[in-house]
Amino acid sequence: MTGRLHQLPLLGRPQRTLRVARARMPQTTPGKTxxxxxxxxxxxxxxxxxxxxxxxxxxxxxxxxxxxxxxxxxxxxxxxxxxxxxxxxxxxxxxxxxxxxxxxxxxxxxxxxxxxxxxxxxxxxxxxxxxxxxxxxxxxxxxxxxxxxxxxxxxxxxxxxxxxxxxxxxxxxxxxxxxxxxxxxxxxxxxxxxxxxxxxxxxxxxGHVATPVKAYESPPRFNSSLEFDYAVEGSERLLPAIEELLERLCAFLRARNLSTLHLQLSLQHEAQAPTLIALDMRHPGQSRAPLQLLLETRLSTLTLPAPVCGVQLEAWRFKSAAAGTQSLAGFSAGEGAAAQTGPARIAPLLGLLQARLGDAAVHSLQCQADHCPELATSPTPGDAQTGRPPMLALQARRPCWLLPAPVQLQQHAGQLLYRGPLQLLSGPERIETRWWSGQEVCRDYYVATNPRGMRLWIFHEREGERRWFVHGIFD
Amino acid sequence: MPTHQTDPRLLSLLHTPGLWRGSAHAATRSAFADSGVSTGFPALDACLPWQGWPRGALVEIITPLWGIGELQLVLPLLQQISQEGSNSVWFAPPCSPYAPALLASGINPAHLYVVSAPAAQLLWGIEKALQDAACALVLAWPGRVSHRQIRRLQLAASAGNTLGILFHHGALRQSTAALRLRVEATRQGLRVEVLKARGSYRQSTVALAREAP
Incomplete structure (x- = not known):
């Protein structure tokens, strides 16, 4: 039976996706049950x-x-x-x-x-x-x-x-x-x-009817390390070793048709705890070059506390490597270019920026349906986007820039000042919300301009000290 | 025009490679004409050899201070890029961009990424983004930049065929950027001065009306 395995039809790409689950047939010796x-x-x-x-x-x-x-x-x-x-x-x-x-x-x-x-x-x-x-x-x-x-x-x-x-x-x-x-x-x-x-x-x-038994398979885990004959100083000297480890990882991934989302590189020192570098990928990787670029970028920002005597690479979170969808009309150049735009295409660049500048350095903007101006937008780390942004029906114009916190305006003889005397252009627009949360917002918003040509979004508190603040800059 | 064709001395002079003829200006214009992206302001398009923003190039927008309306210059471009579903990356903007306002101007904030970084790392990031073809537009507020840095960014932009727009307060007399604009606020709106446009010797000034708030 095993001898005839090669006669079975193979579907798909045999070298990448075929996995023989169990080729061994129960051995039966004639004359012996x-x-x-x-x-x-x-x-x-x-x-x-x-x-x-x-x-x-x-x-x-x-x-x-x-x-x-x-x-x-x-x-x-x-x-x-x-x-x-x-x-x-x-x-x-x-x-x-x-x-x-x-x-x-x-x-x-x-x-x-x-x-x-x-x-x-x-x-x-x-x-x-x-x-x-x-x-x-x-x-x-x-x-x-x-x-x-x-x-x-x-x-x-x-x-x-x-x-x-x-x-x-x-x-x-x-x-x-x-x-x-x-x-x-x-x-x-x-x-x-x-x-x-x-x-x-x-x-x-x-035992009159066979019971199907699903054999437990332990989840794949990659762990490979290299030890050096002598301690290495300087992160650029580690690169050949990292390249070798990544090559092993990619062979491991290809054999199992997986791609990885998370890597951990530990640099071992002689007398200290190892330096750990955790790398979260924005998009699952299976090929060496992008992984190496990310690790090199991360290493370049790192100062090693001590010489390194060994490196270890671990990966345990995997995703099945699905080939990207291809458009049916792939021959049309315009269509192909359109399919490649969008967030999926920019993911490698964002990953690279995050590897060097830190995870918090890159964020995307998200729109939230909230009347309170400072809560209507929220920076989302990375590109964690949940579907389409809510379409807000905005009657009034909003400024393109919002100050991180409102800045109180100076007043001189009843005249509001922000880099010069302010002149009101339009308003007021009353925003009154969040009375239930204890941080009540009760403001009259105006558009004002100053002699330098800035157009500002300012508000007047309706309660309390009735101060004036600048909250945004139009464009 | 028939006279100079007969004169051999004039003819040889005309074949000198160092000679630039005013009539060639129109030819250059038409060669550049469809390589640009419209700025959304017809008066400004008419002043630029690309009939709009250049592609794969670096643009400097010089303002005396932030918030005088310089963002209004790029809003139509952002809108167009957003409609195409392409991405733009903003490096170190002076304030946080306000998503509801962008949405109201027809710009999908989902295609917009903001990168904040220390000044020493910022130029590295801008260069990487410009080199990446996945990023259609890079807006950057890098602070002080030198000739060498601008030249490097210009090369990165042409390598990635990405439009990069640098906003700064303009300490440099000249630079290798493809286009340099000086923006000033006036009572009626904006005055845009074309300081330099590659492929054109014209220095022109355009007045743009600002949208009423």
């Missing part, structure tokens, strides 16, 4: 005490990664259990009891680190569904043969199956308390009364 698998389930009811589902999933994933040392197929069964195939590892670990000891040694340190009880339930049987059921019910059982499953499971309550509330009530009303009671009834009648889903669960437990 393969031994049935043994599924080892671990139930951790203490995890149910964690209120946040995401935290719980992360913890389960960490435990699953530990179990990866015992078996090639580990499955995460939310919310509180793990299942792994144990038959293939039995001989290596020297039997099921030794495997159990290993299992405890792997999981207990993590559990005690999280401050959770270190005990857990475990069960092993020829089907993953039965093992899970036994472990979740707290029966620490080992069932070797499929024929014995029925009697082992018979003692469990029907409520341990995953059922809807209505179905549970229905079973309870029928007087069916244990699985043993259910098995006494004819199968077709059960199907009619409780639905095929219920029957299917029972069949999966007994």
């Amino acid at each position: 393969p031994r049935p698998p043994l599924w080892y389930a671990i139930a951790l009811p203490q995890l149910l005490g964690i209120p946040d589902a995401q935290v719980r999933e992360e913890k389960l994933a960490l435990l699953a990664r530990q179990l990866g040392q015992l078996s090639g197929t580990v499955s995460v069964e939310a919310p509180d259990s793990l299942v792994f195939e144990a038959r293939s590892s039995l001989r290596y670990f020297g039997g099921i009891h030794s495997l159990r000891t290993h299992c405890r040694q792997l999981l207990q340190p993590l559990l005690s680190e999280w401050g959770l009880p270190v005990d857990f339930h475990q069960a092993a049987s020829p089907t993953p569904a039965a093992s899970l059921l036994l472990a979740r019910a707290g029966c620490n059982l080992l069932v070797h043969r499929r024929e014995n499953l029925r009697s082992a499971l018979g003692r469990l309550s029907v409520q341990s199956l995953t059922l809807s509330q209505q179905r549970r009530q229905q079973l309870h009303n029928s007087g069916l308390r244990l699985l043993r009671d259910v098995w006494r009834l004819p199968a077709h009648a059960l199907g009619q009364r409780f639905g095929t889903q219920f029957l299917r669960q029972l069949d999966q437990c007994l």
Whole structure:
């Protein structure tokens, strides 16, 4: 079967996107039946005490990664259990009891680190569904043969199956308390009364129907380092090493068809804590040149506290590298040029500016529907734009420049002064808002001009000291 | 015109490469004519050899102080760029641009990025933005700039085919920028003086009316 793999049709770009998930077929030797698998389930009811589902999933994933040392197929069964195939590892670990000891040694340190009880339930049987059921019910059982499953499971309550509330009530009303009671009834009648889903669960437990198991795959993580024979001073001497590490990273990304959004470069010193350089990309990168440009730019602004004896590059947040959309009428030059404009096109430039000037140096403007002038615009870091700006129906003209804070106007003999005596051109426009927030805005706005030709947006407080302020400059 | 064709001495003089003829001015104009972007002010367009703002070049706008209406000169350009969906980057503006006003003038603030940086890093950023073809317009308030810096920015602008507009108070007598304008406020509006326009020897002054507030 494996020999015929090359005859399968390949779609897409084989060198970049094809990934062989599992090419190995189960080996069958003529005259010898393969031994049935043994599924080892671990139930951790203490995890149910964690209120946040995401935290719980992360913890389960960490435990699953530990179990990866015992078996090639580990499955995460939310919310509180793990299942792994144990038959293939039995001989290596020297039997099921030794495997159990290993299992405890792997999981207990993590559990005690999280401050959770270190005990857990475990069960092993020829089907993953039965093992899970036994472990979740707290029966620490080992069932070797499929024929014995029925009697082992018979003692469990029907409520341990995953059922809807209505179905549970229905079973309870029928007087069916244990699985043993259910098995006494004819199968077709059960199907009619409780639905095929219920029957299917029972069949999966007994191994009449195969249970699909989704093997846990640990998320990719890139970590590569280079050590120098002698300490290096000056950031430009590090560039060849960084180039080499980035080349490795790009090979890693290409092999998995991923692109990265976040990099961390650590420069190791002999007697000090390493210097960390975290780089957030504005757009996912897969090729070396732009990543190198960003890192070089960041390095050029850095003064190293000590000579560097090694560099390490890490990346753990990835995105699948999707090819950009191409217009159907790609041959039309005008259309192609229009498609390339917009925020996506400028992202590399903004990334470069941020790498050198700092993340806070670049911001875009956002318009907000608010009557209070200083709250109607907000600088947004980076280009985090949420859709279209709100279209405000502005009757009155607004100034193009708004001062960071209103500046109080001087007065001389009743004449307002700002680089010369002011003359009112139009107004007033009354803005009265935010009385609910305690910072009430109650102002009369005017347009004024001074002898130097500046046109100013000034306001008069309607309450309190009734001072005059300049708030904006028109153009 | 038939006389000089017969005179061989005049003919040889006319073939001298160093000689510039007034009639060539019109030819230069027509060669430049469709290379520009309209400023939105027909009177100003008529004074400029490109019939508007040049492309891939550096422009200096010199004002005695900020806020006398110099932004009004570039508002039509910003509007056009915004409609095309292109981006503009503003370096170290004297105040924060006010998004509702820009929106009311037909400029989408989503295509506008403001970069603030210390003076030492600012010119580096302006150069990078000018070199990048993704950025259609760079507006910059760099403070004091030298001949060498302007020359470098001009080269960057032509490399990236980006229009760069520098606003400053004008300490330099001359520069290598493609266009230099001096803007002053008058009672009626703005007086724009073309100090230098590459490809033209004309020095003209235009009066533009300011939009009533």
